Amino acid sequence: xxxxxxxxxxxxxxxxxxxxxxxxxxxxxxxxxxxxxxxxxxxxxxxxxxxxxxxxxxxxxxxxxxxxxxxxxxxxxxxxxxxxxxxxxxxxxxxxxxxxxxxxxxxxxxxxxxxxxxxxxxxxxxxxxxxxxxxxxxxxxxxxxxxxxxxxxxxxxxxxxxxxxxxxxxxxxxxxxxxxxxxxxxxxxxxxxxxxxxxxxxxxxxxxxxxxxxxxxxxxxxxxxxxxxxxxxxxxxxxxxxxxxxxxxxxxxxxxxxxxxxxxxxxxxxxxxxxxxxxxxxxxxxxxxxxxx
Amino acid sequence: xxxxxxxxxxxxxxxxxxxxxxxxxxxxxxxxxxxxxxxxxxxxxxxxxxxxxxxxxxxxxxxxxxxxxxxxxxxxxxxxxxxxxxxxxxxxxxxxxxxxxxxxxxxxxxxxxxxxxxxxxxxxxxxxxxxxxxxxxxxxxxxxxxxxxxxxxxxxxxxxxxxxxxxxxxxxxxxxxxxxxxxxxxxxxxxxxxxxxxxxxxxxxxxxxxxxxxxxxxxxxxxxxxxxxxxxxxxxxxxxxxxxxxxxxxxxxxxxxxxxxxxxxxxxxxxxx
Numbered sequence: 001x002x003x004x005x006x007x008x009x010x011x012x013x014x015x016x017x018x019x020x021x022x023x024x025x026x027x028x029x030x031x032x033x034x035x036x037x038x039x040x041x042x043x044x045x046x047x048x049x050x051x052x053x054x055x056x057x058x059x060x061x062x063x064x065x066x067x068x069x070x071x072x073x074x075x076x077x078x079x080x081x082x083x084x085x086x087x088x089x090x091x092x093x094x095x096x097x098x099x100x101x102x103x104x105x106x107x108x109x110x111x112x113x114x115x116x117x118x119x120x121x122x123x124x125x126x127x128x129x130x131x132x133x134x135x136x137x138x139x140x141x142x143x144x145x146x147x148x149x150x151x152x153x154x155x156x157x158x159x160x161x162x163x164x165x166x167x168x169x170x171x172x173x174x175x176x177x178x179x180x181x182x183x184x185x186x187x188x189x190x191x192x193x194x195x196x197x198x199x200x201x202x203x204x205x206x207x208x209x210x211x212x213x214x215x216x217x218x219x220x221x222x223x224x225x226x227x228x229x230x231x232x233x234x235x236x237x238x239x240x241x242x243x244x245x246x247x248x249x250x251x252x253x254x255x256x257x258x259x260x261x262x263x264x265x266x267x268x269x270x271x272x273x274x275x276x277x278x279x280x281x282x283x284x285x286x287x288x289x290x291x292x293x
Numbered sequence: 294x295x296x297x298x299x300x301x302x303x304x305x306x307x308x309x310x311x312x313x314x315x316x317x318x319x320x321x322x323x324x325x326x327x328x329x330x331x332x333x334x335x336x337x338x339x340x341x342x343x344x345x346x347x348x349x350x351x352x353x354x355x356x357x358x359x360x361x362x363x364x365x366x367x368x369x370x371x372x373x374x375x376x377x378x379x380x381x382x383x384x385x386x387x388x389x390x391x392x393x394x395x396x397x398x399x400x401x402x403x404x405x406x407x408x409x410x411x412x413x414x415x416x417x418x419x420x421x422x423x424x425x426x427x428x429x430x431x432x433x434x435x436x437x438x439x440x441x442x443x444x445x446x447x448x449x450x451x452x453x454x455x456x457x458x459x460x461x462x463x464x465x466x467x468x469x470x471x472x473x474x475x476x477x478x479x480x481x482x483x484x485x486x487x488x489x490x491x492x493x494x495x496x497x498x499x500x501x502x503x504x505x506x507x508x509x510x511x512x513x514x515x516x517x518x519x520x521x522x523x524x525x526x527x528x529x530x531x532x533x534x535x536x537x538x539x540x541x542x543x544x545x546x547x548x549x550x551x552x553x554x555x556x557x558x559x560x561x562x563x564x565x566x
Contacts, residue, residue, distance in 0.1 A: 017380035032412035
């Protein structure tokens, strides 16, 4: 009986979607792996020569590529931590009955719907060395020394870009965590209050453990987003000044533009491996510690 | 009691500051798009000494290609969202209902796309190989880039639709297509709304994929017109700001009208997991 039932579901309905997925995702993924071992000039496949691991050697030895790997990690770590901390703080603050909760939520989420290029341009203006609002403000409150050329200074630029990313996505993290918190039943808190738990203890022993699934997802989303950042950097610094804000995304874009496709593929494969190697174990580690509600 | 009050006041202050951090940049852009060239270059938040709304926006529209960008964005987004809904709901239906090893492997492969970034250079090779026009390539790649998540979303919801419904449809003599399109798909409506919102936002705001495939002013989407407009007018801040305002306005209006659904939709997948 069971077998007979199975037979009635055929793959016919899934074929169009699967075909697209295979052609535009699976084949490129495998092809990218192959291309990363090939020296090729532009899009001319007849010029392809087997290059062994020379593309990977290039990725690791060229100074701007090494910087890109370093920057991607710096960017991912800083933005993940701060987006999560700010998002969590805002969520805790808004997870109560207050007259303005809805309006505040709408405002904090707002940057998530503005497109990244617009956000990048807005901050290029805000962080302008001479006239930008940030420096004008710092000077007006007497912090002349704090007024820096945010996106122009080679040491500062990557941190400035991190700040923009945090501005854009903290509200998104907040909303994820907030809806996780609102799913926690009131009776847990009532029981805890009877046991005499207050403030921090309630958060530590009730909110946080029960929030873990949402927290895990927010964390992983932020990590993946941070490691594969491209659009924000392209819209603000394009990897510059020099190669101070170069990341995987901009390296791949540049090697695409200059026809060094093998190297681009090698960087792209490397990024995929790094993302999988970091996020999957992290996700599993946290998921194992989740408690049933 | 007093301590709690003080705490609440502190909390309000911090939230207010956080609000300003979000709203002042937005206000700065809007107010500066009303100023003349020299005043806008100062990039402050003072009110303009004289308003130049019409001339700024007219000048920007006249040379920015923003209307074409809007139409291109509309065209690409509508096709992508429509395609994603149709393809992914059908995929999720088959993959969730068929419980054999093969379908599980396929499902795993599709979900794996949630983690792996799309390999853009080899994808370009594939599009070249099929001689796809740029816009078609962009549409296909944008669909595939958002496919894993949409299938994942639909599969999760599909589990809550009892298989008994399928049984009774089989008994009434329906075939799989009739069952899916007449019975199952309408039942998926709540998650379809979510999927439309998520994918609309993702495709409408996409820059990272379209910059590879859309490379002439004729087929630029809104984010690309903004990006290139800044490239050509980096010293005319009043026009750049006007451009940013107008390019962001559609999505902003939609957001303010439907904010409840958009916030819920964009976070839906991340909460359930």
